[in-house]
Amino acid sequence: MNEALIVSNLVLWVVVLALLVAVFALARQVGILHERVAPMGALMMDHGPKVGTASPVFTLTDLAGRPVNIGAPSLSSTLLFFLSPTCPVCKKLLPIVKSTAASERRWLSIVLASDGDEVEQRKFIRRTGLEAFPYVLSTNLGVTYHVSKLPYAVLLDERGIVRAKGLVNSREQLESLFTAKDLGVASIQDFVDQRP
Amino acid sequence: MALSVMPLDPVLGHALAGATALVLLVGAAQKVRDWPGFRSALGAYRLLPEVLVTPAALALPAFETIAGFALFAPACRSAGALLALALLATVTGAVAINLARGRTDIDCGCGGAEGRQRLSWGLVARNAMLMAALVVGAQPTGPRPLGIFDFATLTFATLALYGLYACASQLLANRPRLVDLRNHA
Numbered sequence: 001m002n003e004a005l006i007v008s009n010l011v012l013w014v015v016v017l018a019l020l021v022a023v024f025a026l027a028r029q030v031g032i033l034h035e036r037v038a039p040m041g042a043l044m045m046d047h048g049p050k051v052g053t054a055s056p057v058f059t060l061t062d063l064a065g066r067p068v069n070i071g072a073p074s075l076s077s078t079l080l081f082f083l084s085p086t087c088p089v090c091k092k093l094l095p096i097v098k099s100t101a102a103s104e105r106r107w108l109s110i111v112l113a114s115d116g117d118e119v120e121q122r123k124f125i126r127r128t129g130l131e132a133f134p135y136v137l138s139t140n141l142g143v144t145y146h147v148s149k150l151p152y153a154v155l156l157d158e159r160g161i162v163r164a165k166g167l168v169n170s171r172e173q174l175e176s177l178f179t180a181k182d183l184g185v186a187s188i189q190d191f192v193d194q195r196p
Numbered sequence: 197m198a199l200s201v202m203p204l205d206p207v208l209g210h211a212l213a214g215a216t217a218l219v220l221l222v223g224a225a226q227k228v229r230d231w232p233g234f235r236s237a238l239g240a241y242r243l244l245p246e247v248l249v250t251p252a253a254l255a256l257p258a259f260e261t262i263a264g265f266a267l268f269a270p271a272c273r274s275a276g277a278l279l280a281l282a283l284l285a286t287v288t289g290a291v292a293i294n295l296a297r298g299r300t301d302i303d304c305g306c307g308g309a310e311g312r313q314r315l316s317w318g319l320v321a322r323n324a325m326l327m328a329a330l331v332v333g334a335q336p337t338g339p340r341p342l343g344i345f346d347f348a349t350l351t352f353a354t355l356a357l358y359g360l361y362a363c364a365s366q367l368l369a370n371r372p373r374l375v376d377l378r379n380h381a
Contacts, residue, residue: 006345013352020359027366034373088236088303088312149301 048146049162056144057160062134063122068111070141071160079110079177082142082152085124089169090151094128096171101133104178115139155181203338210270210350212333213277215357216326217267220280222358223306224260227253237305241290259283267333277334281327288323291315300372306365313369322364329357 049055055071062068070080081097083090101110112135114121125135145154145165154165155177164180166173227234235253238244244252260283266276294302295315304313313319342350 010348013349013356016356017352017359020356020363024359024363024366027363027370031366031370031373034370034377086236086240088233088240091236 060136068134078156080154082147087150204335206337209337211353212329213267214354217264218358220260220264224257227257237303240302274334277330314372318368
């Protein structure tokens with residue numbers, strides 16, 4: 001009898017542990033699923049210059065002293081990428097921004113925008129190897145576009161018209177801005193609304 | 197901590213201490229593995245001056261490791277439990293302050309399997325449970341001699357308690373994502 005109890009107890013323990021592993025795996029898979037499907041496109045907060053309207057023109061100087069024109073007609077489209085040294089998601093996106101800059105070089109130039117302490121920003125640029133990008137510090141720029149959450153991106157076409165914008169947390173969301181420009185829809189929300 | 201009326205069974209005490217030790221050691225390992233991420237998460241809490249962020253980011257996993265190993269050894273268990281309680285109280289306080297500031301959007305820096313975990317009161321509740329487990333686990337245990345079967349129970353119970361913790365953390369990490377999904381739809 002005693003032996004039977006011991007055996008049954010051990011068997012139950014094994015089952016409990018196996019079930020715990022299963023529950024954990026399920027919870028983990030739900031988490032991964034959320035990450036993959038979550039916001040399908042860059043989420044647009046409906047503030048600031050509207051998609052389809054001309055961007056206000058900014059004449060700024062980047063941290064390397066080069067002039068940067070935003071919103072003025074130019075040879076290529078411009079992706080304004082708002083970031084900050086203190087935002088963890090921005091760091092995750094930097095390699096994606098770099099690879100996008102390389103792969104979309106033909107039609108797109110990327111401008112990084114931030115504000116705040118210049119010394120801190122310069123350290124950040126060195127640490128993350130962003131010297132190749134124009135990097136502007138302008139509180140006014142962020143205020144004009146109503147950037148409340150980072151990383152935020154605004155896509156302007158060669159005429160300086162806002163084509164797409166939104167909060168970007170992943171490569172898919174960044175690319176959704178390009179898709180939105182190609183399809184002529186303002187955001188993924190618009191796209192979903194337009195479908196019957 | 198001599199409040200207990202009835203001494204705790206040694207198996208329970210060992211299992212609670214063992215599971216909390218596992219939580220601390222795995223937590224420390226995860227923080228070390230993605231140290232730059234942990235450092236920036238700690239900075240994002242905006243509680244420490246910038247010069248202190250790096251030392252604190254080094255000290256936290258170090259103390260976690262010490263507390264974890266101390267909990268495993270019955271001789272220094274109460275010391276380990278006290279250190280672990282102090283650590284947990286500190287980080288939970290940090291989470292609570294940022295929750296009170298309304299900054300639920302920052303990464304908790306808890307590291308590890310659950311990926312990016314945002315701040316929530318659930319996290320505070322989870323840590324409170326951990327602290328309760330530490331307090332109970334550090335109680336003096338009864339004198340019952342342990343047999344081979346007790347050791348089996350001990351091992352399984354430790355792993356099961358850790359498994360519960362891991363599940364709870366993962367589900368806590370999923371929750372805000374689920375809420376996001378609902379808001380977007």
